Amino acid sequence: MRQRRLNLDDYLPYLVNRVGVALALHFGKDVLARYGLSIEMWRVLVVLSSNGGQRQVDLGGLTSIDASTLSRMVTRLVRLGLVARRRSTADTREVEVALTAKGRAALRRLIPIARRYEAIAATGISGAELAALKRALRLMYRNLSPQSG
Amino acid sequence: MRQRRLNLDDYLPYLVNRVGVALALHFGKDVLARYGLSIEMWRVLVVLSSNGGQRQVDLGGLTSIDASTLSRMVTRLVRLGLVARRRSTADTREVEVALTAKGRAALRRLIPIARRYEAIAATGISGAELAALKRALRLMYRNLSPQSG
DNA sequence: GCGAGTTTAATGCACGTGCAACTATTGTAA
């Protein structure tokens, strides 16, 4: 007995997207806007902080941002003094993007705030549940990756 | 002992957003593009299907789409013949948006496909885990809602 | 019933985004 209607409150993509938008809206408007940053820029900075300097291509993969969009975004981040662009010496097609001292300083201020917002979202969820939630989200992402789809 | 760096694989907003983007990309490009629809349009149609006809304001709340953006999006959906706009007789400021027969037909074709994509994403997650996941996502959304924040 | 304030929707405008096209460089095969 197939349902004709989608029950939104039980439809996983809707539930995921809704939370994603709410998270981005809160942190983006309340916090990042003060720094002249968008959530997309924040994601780029966090990836650089977490994984170190990256080629733009890899940065795009890790942030799910289009290469052309990322190119212009990095230009803006350079202008803000938060990251540095450097042509790779081995392969001059490549561009290495890395945090500057100013970028690292900005992250030192922002990361604790990000954690607070994360904690607000996770209020009422036990440690075990939270771990299960994260595990499920990681699995879902793998299920949707090109090599497994 | 606070961490300086965010461990991305353990940072909930990152995990949520990543899955959301992947879901939207797959379904949007593989399926919706054929119908000339964006994921945002799809969300509007699903809300109308799930909750029935709505005022534009309420539609905006349910889809997390800005009122001005939604106004233009509804115009496009009307042009596609999928929804109908109708001035409310009681309050002429309001606009009632509802699915047309063509819109309902499109949803009948799309919903089964959407369920398949949902199933792909949830592969390897047990029924109990999936229920817990959805409960957690609903709670997270409530935690981030204006009245609880 | 009148006027201030609120709500709903639409529009002007600037901007970020994604796709396609292009340049430059590197890899590969004859």
Next chain:
DNA sequence: TTACAATAGTTGCACGTGCATTAAACTCGC
């Protein structure tokens, strides 16, 4: 070595988005 394909990054262009503003209709207090 040379020719062809693949990769990295940038840019032109059209378009969707969000913010601020405007217009219209409604609510509430007096």
